[in-house]
Amino acid sequence: MRRLLARAALAWVVVTAPSVVSSAAARAATTPPATADQPAAPSSLQRLQTLLGVPPSGLLDRRTVRAVRAFQSAHGLEADGIPGPLTWAALDAEYAGSPGDRVFRHGDRGHVISSLQWSLGLPATGRYGVATRSAVRRFQRSHGLVVDGEAGPRTQQALVDEGILPEGSFGHPRRRRPAADSTAGHSAPADTATADLGRRAATLSLQFLGRPYVWGGEDPSGFDCSGLVQYVYGRLGVSLPRVARDQYHAGLHVPFSQLEPGDLVFFEHLGHVGIYLGRGRFVHAPHTGTVVQIAELDGWYVAHYVGAVRVRTSASGG
Secondary structure, three states, X not given: OHHXXXXXXXXXXXXXXXXXXXXXXXXXXXOOOOOOOOOOOHHXXXXXXXXXXXXXXXXXXXXXXXXXXHHHHHOOOOOOOOOOHHXXXXXXXXXXXXXXXXXXXXXXXXXXXXXXHHHOOOOOOOEOXXXXXXXXHHHHHHOOOOOOOOEOHHHHHHHHHOOOOOOOOOOXXXXXXXXXXXXXXXXXXXXXXXXXXXXXXXXXXXXXXXXXXXXXXXXXXXXXXXXXXXXXXXXXXXXXXXOHHHHOOOOEEEOHHHOOOOXXXXXXXXOXXXXXXXXXXXXXXXXXXXXXXXXXXXXXXXXXXXXXXXOOOOOOOO
């Protein structure tokens, strides 16, 4: 550690006082222009540390080097821990963003904020407050992103790429992950339109997080479990039966191992239903006294799991 700090201090002297260290200045004068990442000027270290969520000590310490390497790795740069021109260009570009970028920040409200909060392990209040900003900063810091507490495109994409949220959760098309190997087992037949319908249903269902459970409810003022399912698919032009037992017969049955976003998952003798999101999570309206929320497909839900149905574009209600 002492050796590393000593080297950093010496680099500062070379950059800021070349007339004092004449031999170092002479070497610098004969060095050709850099074409790859080169060390940053010491006056930039505190800004670098601020962008990466590291305490701005002004020292190129191990924590800063680790943060730089994580950022470089996440952005396809050589992960050498040296904050040179290429690294700075990526930092500045991410921080500045692009015209038309949709960025969510402190003070924003809405269903997208609820989805973001859930993905970060927070109560889905729909209000981007201090707790949400802190959670976003923690996520950014752990994923090699600019740590500004704002959920911009890079942060949104990281949440989608990890499967924490479905594609399209932030209101615009996302890059799709490669499809699973079709040679692994026998998958349930599904055309492109059906798969797209399921993704859209999963994404749309997130808009209703936090809406109250109302027995017999079938609109945003309040939902029961099957009312939520019917409403979501109805918004997408697909008519489904009103009750869970009938919804179980409104599509193609798929095995647990082949669940896809948008599939309907059924529990407790067909008395309960939800909409699958992917990665073992689903949206549902549980019972009186609760709200529409996301649950993990484990514990009680696995013990009382009945089966799943993939809704097709040709489905019709009864």
